[in-house]
Every structure is written in C-alpha cells, then in structure tokens.
Amino acid sequence: MRQSQLFTHTLKESPKDEVSLNAQLLIRGGYIYKEMAGVYSFLPLGLRVLNKIEGIIREEMNAIGGTEMRTSVFQNKEVWEKSNRWDDNIVNNWFKTKLKNGTEVGLSFTNEEAYSNILKQYINSYKDLPVYPYDFKTIFRNEARSKSGIFRSREFYWKALYSFSKDETEHNEFYEKAKQAYQNIFKRAGIGDLTYLTFASGGSFSKFSHEFQTLTEAGEDIIYVDEKKGIAVNKEVNTDEVLKDLGLNKKNLVEKKAVEVGNIFSLGTKFSDPFDLKYTNKEGKEELVVMGSYGIGLGRLMGTIVEVLADDRGIIWPETVAPYKVHLIDLRKKQDDKLYQILQNDKIEVIYDDREISAGIKLKDADLIGIPYRLVLSDKLGDKVELKMRNEDNIKVYSIEEVIEILKK
C-alpha cells in the first residue's frame, strides 16, 4: 500500500468528544471514524487490524472443531418468545423494527436463540453430536450509555460460538478446550501477560462462568487477581465461600481494574429446553442437548490492545494484528519504489510512505500508526536501510539483502 493512496490522514490533536485513549489513538491514526455515540466505522487500516484479529480467532476456533457459519441479523419474534427473551421488559437493549406488513423483527444482540432454533432442525441423533458452530457478525445493543471509546458500543463485531454436546461430561471436555483456545487467542493478540482467566457468576446452570479480563485502568470491571496462580475472581463473586471453593487466599488477592475481552459459559439446558432441542441416544431415548456459549468482541479486543500497549507517541501493534508488518519511509530527495517492489514481491506486508512531505511528519505518523517494523531510506545512508522496531529504541543499519532476510522470518 502506498500511503499517498490512503485517503485517511493522521490528526495531531484528539477529537474533543473522545476521552478514552483507545478511541483517541485509533481516530488520530485513521483507524476508525466515529459515526455517533457508540457507533464506529472501520477505516482501511482499522479493517486490516480487525481482519487480522478475526484470522487468529478463526484459526483457534477451527482448531477445537468449530465450524464457521453466519446467522442473520434480523431475528424472528416467535423464536425469541420461546426462550422468553423478546419482551422489552425482560431484555431492555433490543433494537427492533417492523416489516412493511407490520411484522416485528429484532436486530441480533446475541445468538443463543438463533443457533438453538437452527440446530434443532439438524440434530436428531447422538451421531449428530457434538457440534461447535460459530460466526462472526455485527450485533446491536441499545445500551443506555455507551462509553470508553470502542469498549462499549451499540453496534459491534463479535465472534460467538455455541457448543452442542450430548451430556455434561462431553460439554466439560470441550469447555476446557475452549478455555485454552481463548488463552491462545489473547496470547497471540499480544495481551496474554495482562489477561487473566476470571471466575464470574455462572447463572442457573453452573457455579461459574469464565471471563478473560485484561488489566487496564480503562476497564469497567473490578477483579481480584492472584498473580501467582494466574487467575482472578470478578468482584461480583468475590465472597469468602467462593474463594474457599477456588482455593484462593484473600491475602494473595490484588484489586485491579480490567476490561472483559472474552467470556465463556455453560448454558446447560437453558435453551435446549425451551427449544425442545433433543437427540435420541444409543438406547433410543430422547435427551436434551447440553450447550455452552463462547464470545469475543473484536472491536473491544482491538481497543484493548491499543489501550494496553500504546506509549506516549502512539499505538504499538503486535506483529500478529498490525495492519502491515513494515512501514517503509523514504526520506530521500529523489524517492523511488525499488525497495517497496522488492518487499511486495517477497509478500511482506508493507505500507510505503511515498508522500512528499517533511521527514518529521513521516516519522511522527509512523509512531502514531504503530506498525512494528520501520524501515527508513535516507540520503545519508547510501544504499543501506535503517531498521527500527516500534517497541524498541535502537536503530540498526543493514544492506537491502540483509533486511529482507530479517523480514522474511
């Protein structure tokens, strides 16, 4: 990508209606555009990051047997009445609209009903289980108040997987796998060290649900972390009884603010029951399917990475989610695109700052945009090229051949 072709440009100052660091940097860097409170469009750079995150999640979900599909955004009132979640008095954050003929439809705010309803048609026998369908899609929640930049928005892109298992044992087996997959995701996204498996309230079918909470002052949640054991409990379940259950000692817990980047929980038969989602077991008897739910908000994850890793000069993307691997900056009087072409031919993702503007602006922009490898071409370097990592201070000079070898790794 030639930066001269990128229609976005950076902002020196933050828009006044954004207080949170994640939204400030993402807007200043040209990653997102605020449409209204709690609603953001993703610009070219932002979409690339979102796609990278999606790729990581997809790989991890597929690795544990997930099968990707796409549920509709419009939702059928009758389906939701089965689980008693259509009524606005019960679920207060629905967006609803009407067809021309007056039929009410809802806009997805979660996916349990859609999946339960669809899978009912395909699950008949124990031979059909277990299955793990999931999707990425935009969902809508009419939050009373959106806040914290892209942490809590009214429209957001998420991944939801639902597990359909024959019994508790089979469910628990998958649940543990999912837990591990989630940890892989956050590790690969560069926030593994700050993300804690956190015990939270479980609802009617299990003692606990599990949240993945990333430590940051920008978070909305309070958690209590046992750093040695590497786990945490959410404030909402931080009681003596729970701590005893988990074998945690109050003295080892530290109170922290955190943001929930993912959560998984066991649903038991909460949905299979109202949807009459049953299968016939080996003995010819009907049994209810045991379900689980596994969600991640991609925008929130993206915001969290920004929030946690940024420095005072801008964003610092981990290579795994960066929009490009390399930011090539040409400071020479006579610019040419030779190195850009070489990088392109070697399939190294590169954004090339070919703009005819001052060196200072290019360097400042590179820091703000936060791409991991920075290559600088300059008249004072001759045929050599300078390499600097966004998250390091030292600069090294290499020949073109050498730097290509490094970047190919």
Next chain:
RNA sequence: CGGGGUGUGGCGCAGUUGGCUAGCGCGCGUCGUUUGGGACGAUGAGGUCGGAGGUUCGAGUCCUCUCACCCCGACCA
C-alpha cells in the same frame, strides 16, 4: 433513565456588561526557501456561531423549546 457539562470553518479553541465586517492555532491551496522528529516566509480559500422560535434598534452573547456529544451514576443477555 437521574445528575453534571459542551456545541463557533476539516480538527483544537477564544469571543468581556448584547454593539461595527466573528477571531486564533493546526490543517488545506499557490509561490519561494527548506528536508532525520509534526520547517520558514509570503499569499489565499474556507464558518452565519447545533437547530427552531422569541426578546431587542441590534443576538455567537439574553429567554423558551429541541437535537447531538462527553463525564459520573444506574443498567449491562
């Protein structure tokens, strides 16, 4: 939904007890000089002050209504 605050060129802001042609910085166009950390000079374009109504000789400034945005709280499958 309760409380507090803010709306003035693309972005960030100033605008006094109502008074003349609404300013400043950044950004943008043109010319020239610059070229390793958001360069400098000259010159130019761009706003009708969130919206509607009202008071007044006169409203960015006062009043009423309204919309949007931000913060705190409540809420958060």
